[in-house]
Amino acid sequence: MTGSIALLGQPNSGKSTIFNNLTGARQHVGNWAGKTVEKNEGSYTYKGTKYTVTDLPGSYGLSGNSDEEIITTDYIKSEQSDLTVVLVDASQLERSMFMLAEFARLDKPAVLVLNMIDVAKDMGKAVNAEALAKKLGIPVLPFNATDSKDYDKLKKLIADELKAPHKLIVPSPAEHKNVKEDSRIKFEWVDEILSDVTKSEQKVYKMSGFDRIMTRPVLGKVICICVVLLAFLVAMIIMMPFMGIGQMIPAVLHDPVDKLLTGWNVHPWLVSIFSTMLPNVLYFTISMASFVFGVNIVFGFLEETGFLARAAYQFDGLLSKLGLQGKAICPMLMGFGCTIGGACGTRVMDNWGQRMLAMSIVWAIPCASIWSIIPVISGMFFTWWQTLLVCVGILVYAVVTMIAVSKVFSRKLAPKNTRSGMIMELPPYHKAHWKHIFKEAFFKALDIFKRALRTVTLVSILFYVLSFSKDGNVDNSLLYRIGTFIEPVTKFFGMGWQTFMAFISGAFAKEAVLGTLNAVFMGDNSLIEATFLSNTTSTDTALLGTAMSSAISPAEALAFMFATTFNIPCIMALSTTYKESHSLKWTVKVALFYICNALILSFIVYHIASIFI
Amino acid sequence: MKLTESKTDMLGKISAVHGDDHFMNRITSIGITEGTSFQTVRNDKKMPVLIYLRETLISLNRADAERIEVEKK
Numbered sequence: 186m187t188g189s190i191a192l193l194g195q196p197n198s199g200k201s202t203i204f205n206n207l208t209g210a211r212q213h214v215g216n217w218a219g220k221t222v223e224k225n226e227g228s229y230t231y232k233g234t235k236y237t238v239t240d241l242p243g244s245y246g247l248s249g250n251s252d253e254e255i256i257t258t259d260y261i262k263s264e265q266s267d268l269t270v271v272l273v274d275a276s277q278l279e280r281s282m283f284m285l286a287e288f289a290r291l292d293k294p295a296v297l298v299l300n301m302i303d304v305a306k307d308m309g310k311a312v313n314a315e316a317l318a319k320k321l322g323i324p325v326l327p328f329n330a331t332d333s334k335d336y337d338k339l340k341k342l343i344a345d346e347l348k349a350p351h352k353l354i355v356p357s358p359a360e361h362k363n364v365k366e367d368s369r370i371k372f373e374w375v376d377e378i379l380s381d382v383t384k385s386e387q388k389v390y391k392m393s394g395f396d397r398i399m400t401r402p403v404l405g406k407v408i409c410i411c412v413v414l415l416a417f418l419v420a421m422i423i424m425m426p427f428m429g430i431g432q433m434i435p436a437v438l439h440d441p442v443d444k445l446l447t448g449w450n451v452h453p454w455l456v457s458i459f460s461t462m463l464p465n466v467l468y469f470t471i472s473m474a475s476f477v478f479g480v481n482i483v484f485g486f487l488e489e490t491g492f493l494a495r496a497a498y499q500f501d502g503l504l505s506k507l508g509l510q511g512k513a514i515c516p517m518l519m520g521f522g523c524t525i526g527g528a529c530g531t532r533v534m535d536n537w538g539q540r541m542l543a544m545s546i547v548w549a550i551p552c553a554s555i556w557s558i559i560p561v562i563s564g565m566f567f568t569w570w571q572t573l574l575v576c577v578g579i580l581v582y583a584v585v586t587m588i589a590v591s592k593v594f595s596r597k598l599a600p601k602n603t604r605s606g607m608i609m610e611l612p613p614y615h616k617a618h619w620k621h622i623f624k625e626a627f628f629k630a631l632d633i634f635k636r637a638l639r640t641v642t643l644v645s646i647l648f649y650v651l652s653f654s655k656d657g658n659v660d661n662s663l664l665y666r667i668g669t670f671i672e673p674v675t676k677f678f679g680m681g682w683q684t685f686m687a688f689i690s691g692a693f694a695k696e697a698v699l700g701t702l703n704a705v706f707m708g709d710n711s712l713i714e715a716t717f718l719s720n721t722t723s724t725d726t727a728l729l730g731t732a733m734s735s736a737i738s739p740a741e742a743l744a745f746m747f748a749t750t751f752n753i754p755c756i757m758a759l760s761t762t763y764k765e766s767h768s769l770k771w772t773v774k775v776a777l778f779y780i781c782n783a784l785i786l787s788f789i790v791y792h793i794a795s796i797f798i
Numbered sequence: 799m800k801l802t803e804s805k806t807d808m809l810g811k812i813s814a815v816h817g818d819d820h821f822m823n824r825i826t827s828i829g830i831t832e833g834t835s836f837q838t839v840r841n842d843k844k845m846p847v848l849i850y851l852r853e854t855l856i857s858l859n860r861a862d863a864e865r866i867e868v869e870k871k
Contacts, residue, residue, distance in 0.1 A: 246827035249820070280829040280852040364819045368826030369833075389809070390837050390850035402842050498857045501846050505859065511846070606859030607846060608828055613855075 188347045191239045191260065194272030195284050196535070197612050199300045202330045202621050203272065204240045207339075212628070216767045217242075217256050222537065223767070231340040239266055244535055247287040248367065251536060261291050267347055269295045270339075275305040275312055275327065276613075278383055279375060286371035289357035294350035295323050296342055302327040304613070310383065317382045322354030331618055393614070399495045409496045413518045416487060417553075420479035420522060427478070431471030438464040458649065466645055469696070470637040473525070473757060476553075478630035480519055480526040485622035488515065488533070491614045501607045507587060508595035510534075510607040513543045520550035524754040528761045529629060537766070538598040544762050545594055545775040548754050549586035551579055554695035555750050561699065562746055565730030566739045575743070579750050586751055586782060593778060598771075636764070637757050644693055644756055652704075678784045679744035679791025681737060688783075691749040693756050698749060699729075706732045740794035748787035753779045801847055801858070801866040804838040811835055812851075814867040821865070828856060830866065 194200040205212075208227025217224045225240035241260060242253040261269055271288055273281040278299075288295065299305075299312060318325040326342055328335050358374035361367040392400070399405050443460040447453075487493050493515045501511030512533050520527030527547040534540040551559075559579065563572040654661035668682035675685040683705040690701040706729060733742070753759055753776050763772040804810060812834045815825055829852040830836075836851035847863040849856050858866075 244824075244827065246823065249823040249827070277853045280854050283827060283829065364822040365815065365826060365832065368822075369831050372829070372831055372834075389807075390839055390855070392839060400840050400842075400845075400848065402845055494857075498846055498848070501857070501859060502844050505861075510859070511857075606862045607857060608824055608859065608862060609857050610828070611848070611855040611857055 188234060188236045188268075188343070189239070189266040190236060190268045190270055190343055190347075191241050191266040192270050192272065193241045193243070193257065193261070193284060193288060194300075195243075195245050195274070195281050197610060198272040198274050198281060198284075199330045200240065200272050202618060203298075203300070203328075203339075204238060205621060205624060206330070206333075206336060208238050209624075217252075220252050220256060222252050222256055223532075229340070231344055234344065236340075236343065237266075241269075246283060246368075248364070253535075258291070261288070261293055264293065267294065268343060268350060269293055270298055270343070271295050272298045272300050275299040275302045276308055276310060278305075278310075278312060279372075279379060282375040282379065283368075283371060286358050286374045289353050289355070289374070290360065292352060292357065294346065294352055296346055296351075297321065297323055297325045298339065299325060299327045300330055303329045303331075304615075312383045313381075317378070320355065320378055320382065323351045395614075396495070396611075400498065402499075405495070405499050409499055409514075412487070412492065413496075413521075416483040417480075417522055420476075420483045422479075423482055424472075424475040424479035427475030428472050431468045431475065434468045434471070435461070435464040454653070458646070462645055462649060463642070466638070466641050469694070470634055470641055473523075473637050474630040474634035476523050477526050477529070477633045478626050480522045481529070481626035481629050482622055484515060484519055484526075484530065485625055486617050489615055489617045489622060491612045493533075494609065494611045497607065497609060498611060505606065507546060507591040508599045509539060509543055509546065509591075512607065512609065513539070513546075516543055516547050517550060520547040520552060522553050524548060524550070524552045524758040525633060525761045528758060528765055531765065538600075541766050541768065541771050542591070542595055542598040544766060545590050545598075545778075546587050548758065548762075548775065548779060549583050549590060549751065551583055551750055552695070552754060554755075555579075558695060558698050559746055559750065562702070562742065565733055566742045575746065579747070582747065582751065582786070589782070590775075590778065594775070633757065633761070636760055640756055640760055641694075648690070648693070677788070678748070679741060679787045680748065681741060684737060684741060684745040688745060688748055688752065688787075691755075692753050692780075695749070695755055702733065703729050706736055738795070739798045740791050743794045743798075744787040744791035747790045748783045751779065751786055752783040799868060799870075801838070801849070801863040801868050802841065802860060804841060804847075804868055804870075806838055806841055808838045809835070809871045810838070810868045811871060812866060813869045816865045816867075821862070825862065825866070829854065830856070835871070836868070 192200055192204055204225065204227065207229050209229070211229065212225065212227040215224045215226070216222060222242050226237060227240075228235055228237045230236070239260070241257040243257045244251065244253060247254050247258050260266070269288065271285050273285065285297065297317070299314060302312070305312060312327070314325045314327050324342055324346065326339060328339065355378065358371045361370055399408060439460050442464070443456060446456045446459055484493070496514050497511035499511070500514040504511055504513050512535075513531070515533055516527045516530035519530045524547060527550065528544045531540045531543045531547070534543055559576065560572055563575045567575065651664040651667070652662045664686060668686050672682040672685070675682060680688060683702070686705055687698050687701040690697040759772065759776060762775070763769060766772060812830060812832050814832060815822065815830065817825070834851055836849045838847065839850050839855065840848040844860070846857045846859050849858065
């Protein structure tokens, strides 16, 4: 026996919480056939029967012509699921029942879940669920998404309904060609149904004291920025234990593996892959995943409590200049921590074009790794105040890049006529559902970990082969030969072969830049070991500084720093963008844009700097 | 008057909404339909307009708010 149900509800109706709690880890993310819209499916077992759950995409209604709305309507019509669970927010019943009015026209079996019944009660709103059920002809379940007992009730209800399904018995709202008129009819339908079910009276709204401060034009923005800085601090604290464990892996594994394999007479080449490279890849992917974990926990918290909606309100005006809307502020802020997290964070945006645009803009935001390497490199060539200038220059150019990306791509991705300004609700402040936040962050981190392990291993092996030389000297590697061969071209852009190699490794991962520089300039150990070991053993920056500053000019160093910062963020950011956008074409387009941007920037910086320095 | 011209804490009614079907769909599905009572909660220069309508606090982009006409109750 199996059953299939679908979840339908407006944004903020608590749909994703219910979906996650119903299905737990048994989830599958794909996309709807031929569309860039994400398809979330999951399953659970109740009393020996397996139920599949489909999370229907969509916005506030079903009548618009967005991909999401068409997919949802078609899905319900096609009867691929046996029952639709319609979620409404009991604390805003009148408005959220609009979705049921839309659904009524499809005339399919359903149950109605009055979510956030606890919030409604706290607000003194009484909803007569029985009267509502009688009127509608379908079961109505008052629901509190944080109460695990309610999930049992829901599962039981679903099981019962699949045996004897109910359809709405009220006549569906009449259809009207005129959109305005059509909506009016639907709300009248809702009002009529709710007339003796709940009392809703227009009360004068009084903003809470905190909200009054949060919505102040200047002070609100300052608070937003402070909260986000604090959030990053907390994210760091969360990730630290994981990083600590990850850091031990290479040290713990290296010697035993080395001994074991050497004992088996394995070729030293392979030995170093297993004893040095793979443990470091593992460490690297763990630190990446723990970063994503930390960033997602703090931002999950900020989103659930309702803080991010306030931030979206604050920054809408600024972001609309980039062709985005206020909601993009969350992924952009996450981008300062980690571009991968930022790309995932674009899920809050409601249409694909805006999401893709937001992701491409997030790429321009220098992530935490960049801020950890730039001051080090800059410090080798410049004084402290010059280094400060370099950092300011990077921030300024980040804004320039964002504007350029928006100019180049927004016409296709967010054409003026489909550009939707921000219309969003500011939900009341909620208590955070910690379990849900942790679960969500854990799944995201796990996903990154799995994908990163695959990608990073592959790229590392490739890099390893290229940088291999029999005597361990970089000058005998394939990389050196390729590097010196194309040097005339890279010189044109302001980078010698060494810095260009570091530039390439920066596209792989920004953390690898220092190690690569160390290998190519010091030349005393194999490139690959330096690249990976720089994560675990600190690079002697003073020594490297002396070597670098005698080998290359400050102008080249400056060009290199800018080129590295504004190149594609890292291989995992690329892979995540592809996964989130489901569009290889656009991911490649944006990547090419960034590579060109970095090279041109390098050219300009080098030639201008050469005049002055 | 336009929604953007309404004063903070004004109680009013939506009198007209202008725009194409795409806009109309978005704005009406969140509950902003003609005849609905609302309250302007905050209206600062260069900031989205905050209104309270159908028991919900809604933030509206200024350009969109320009297309909504309201009358004082």
